[in-house]
Amino acid sequence: MRLIYLLLLSIIIDQPVSPSSSVPILCYHNISADDSRKSSALSISRLQLRAQLKALADSGYHSILPDQLYAYLTTGKKLPDRPVMITFDDTRTEHFTIAAPLLQEYGFKGVFFVMTVPVAKPGYMNASQIKALSDMGHVIGAHTWDHPHAKGIRPSDREKQLVNPRHVLEKITGKPVEYIAYPFGEWNETVIADVQISGYKAAFQLTGKVSPANKLYTIRRIMVNGSWSGPRLQQELKIVFK
Ligand SMILES: [Zn+2]
8 A cells, every 4th residue: 555655656756847836835744753764755854854944944935824825826915035835744743743843943834734534543643733733823734534546536525535524624623624735646627626615725736737727726736855955955946836
């Protein structure tokens, strides 16, 4: 299962990039407390995450949250200088234990896209950790119930994969959950329609094509390679988010 997940993500990463948004959005997955472990597209060590966040802070980047991006994209409301959105997918415990303190250290707020099936299972955040992130000013977004592929989300699954996870996360955080990240970054127009009906204002993918008719539901993010240095990260952002 995990191997298939890695394989599919590697296919996604190799897709050609077509720039469309000027606001850089980063996507992280696993974070390792073991700094000797090799970083990759799906995993970053604590040391490397600190180096990347420090580089962004030192270069004057300001983290923005989905409501700010939404206002910018729909009304042109001004963003801070050098905006960046920092997102974390898949509910891992290290998002709370490692990422949140590092974000705080550099004055950033992040977005955590939580799939709900593993909540409180070993290795994954529990409800009070998710609530604590929300209380710290980070944003909790949805990431479906159990991470299906886009073609696997039939209209009959809407309640299970899109509506109920939103309700679960709203109950945990006490706040509206209005944004979702597609598992594997995959979407199609049917899924977009389901996401809209399910009450989401915008949806985030990875570096796939953008739907001309539904730009708010195909917002692009870059999967950050954990091995990138701070300067390399900034170079990559300039290439993808021209
Ligand atoms: Zn995911």
